[in-house]
Amino acid sequence: MAIVFRSQEVKSTILDPRRDFAPVTHDMEFRYDPLTGRSSRLAHFGAIRPVPLNLDDYDGENKGFCPFCPPNLEKITTRFPPELVPEGIIRRGEASVIANIAPYDAYSGLVIVSDKHVLSLEDMTQSRLSDALAAGLDFLCRVKSYDRGMSYTFMGWNYMPPSGGGLIHAHIQAFGSQNPGNLYMESLQASNNYREEFGRSFWQDYLSEEKRLGQRFLGEHDGISWFVPFAPLGIIGDVAAIVPGVTVPESVSPDTVDALASGIRRLFNYYSASQIYSFNASFFFAPDKDADFPLQIRFSARTFLNTRFFPPDTNFFQMMLQQPMCVIRPEEIAREISPYFK
Numbered sequence: 555m556a557i558v559f560r561s562q563e564v565k566s567t568i569l570d571p572r573r574d575f576a577p578v579t580h581d582m583e584f585r586y587d588p589l590t591g592r593s594s595r596l597a598h599f600g601a602i603r604p605v606p607l608n609l610d611d612y613d614g615e616n617k618g619f620c621p622f623c624p625p626n627l628e629k630i631t632t633r634f635p636p637e638l639v640p641e642g643i644i645r646r647g648e649a650s651v652i653a654n655i656a657p658y659d660a661y662s663g664l665v666i667v668s669d670k671h672v673l674s675l676e677d678m679t680q681s682r683l684s685d686a687l688a689a690g691l692d693f694l695c696r697v698k699s700y701d702r703g704m705s706y707t708f709m710g711w712n713y714m715p716p717s718g719g720g721l722i723h724a725h726i727q728a729f730g731s732q733n734p735g736n737l738y739m740e741s742l743q744a745s746n747n748y749r750e751e752f753g754r755s756f757w758q759d760y761l762s763e764e765k766r767l768g769q770r771f772l773g774e775h776d777g778i779s780w781f782v783p784f785a786p787l788g789i790i791g792d793v794a795a796i797v798p799g800v801t802v803p804e805s806v807s808p809d810t811v812d813a814l815a816s817g818i819r820r821l822f823n824y825y826s827a828s829q830i831y832s833f834n835a836s837f838f839f840a841p842d843k844d845a846d847f848p849l850q851i852r853f854s855a856r857t858f859l860n861t862r863f864f865p866p867d868t869n870f871f872q873m874m875l876q877q878p879m880c881v882i883r884p885e886e887i888a889r890e891i892s893p894y895f896k
């Protein structure tokens with residue numbers, strides 16, 4: 555077992571005017587991701603809380619033009635070329651996968667979750683989530699069988715404006731790519747290095763260690779392990795899942811899709827109870843079926859700092875230092891969330 559949860563404690567003493575200028579020492583921490591070694595800064599504790607959004611502001615007369623609302627989706631949205639998707643648009647229940655009119659990659663699909671313009675977390679039912687995920691997976695499978703050079707597939711989700719989502723209408727992005735981003739590539743490399751060095755799977759060791767420690771592990775449901783990552787990416791923390799035995803999009807069974815949707819529903823119940831209205835999410839699939847790189851899902855809650863100026867919760871720490879900052883300790887987040895994963 556070679557899983558290391560490395561951290562460095564930092565202290566800062568100030569003379570606090572709220573305590574008659576008595577010295578007050580603040581504890582902070584740098585944490586290093588057990589897989590990639592990337593650091594996260596834990597500081598500024600309790601200073602940022604999720605700000606509620608009024609979803610009614612995004613609907614009705616304020617809605618404006620939406621390309622994903624009926625009948626626009628049918629009439630004017632982009633389709634895939636017939637050699638990739640013969641029917642032009644993939645449909646599954648209420649979900650549709652269309653081509654992004656301004657693609658980010660060689661294969662850039664948008665899963666429109668439903669016809670409904672404003673889809674609250676409560677509206678994101680298990681069946682809607684299952685259909686949306688299944689539709690996205692269907693697209694990724696078609697990309698892989700059409701273009702065998704596309705080794706990497708992943709999905710991403712910006713839900714509501716604090717996450718960087720420019721369109722309110724709920725949509726998940728799905729990609730076939732030769733470059734899935736730095737974090738994906740570093741994780742894959744580090745996972746391969748671990749196997750070479752220790753002759754074991756990082757993922758098995760990691761999950762066993764999280765379960766043994768019991769500080770961040772949330773639960774295992776239908777073969778999916780849910781936990782709070784040791785080194786968060788989001789300012790108010792992350793929740794992640796690993797699906798052992800599932801690698802490429804083709805290896806995700808309908809039962810796994812339902813299990814994923816059910817786990818995401820548990821997370822959304824926590825979000826709703828905690829006034830969290832926005833998140834980023836990622837789904838990393840392995841480059842090939844036999845890779846030691848199980849499906850990884852990660853959600854980072856997002857918020858505006860306030861609704862007067864709408865400052866985002868990312869700043870120079872994330873942009874210029876490329877170092878995530880989090881104002882809550884992951885073990886605290888795990889304590890709050892664990893009842894939802896019982």
Ligand SMILES: [Zn+2]
Pocket residue numbers: 620621622623670671672723
């Ligand atoms: Zn819409």
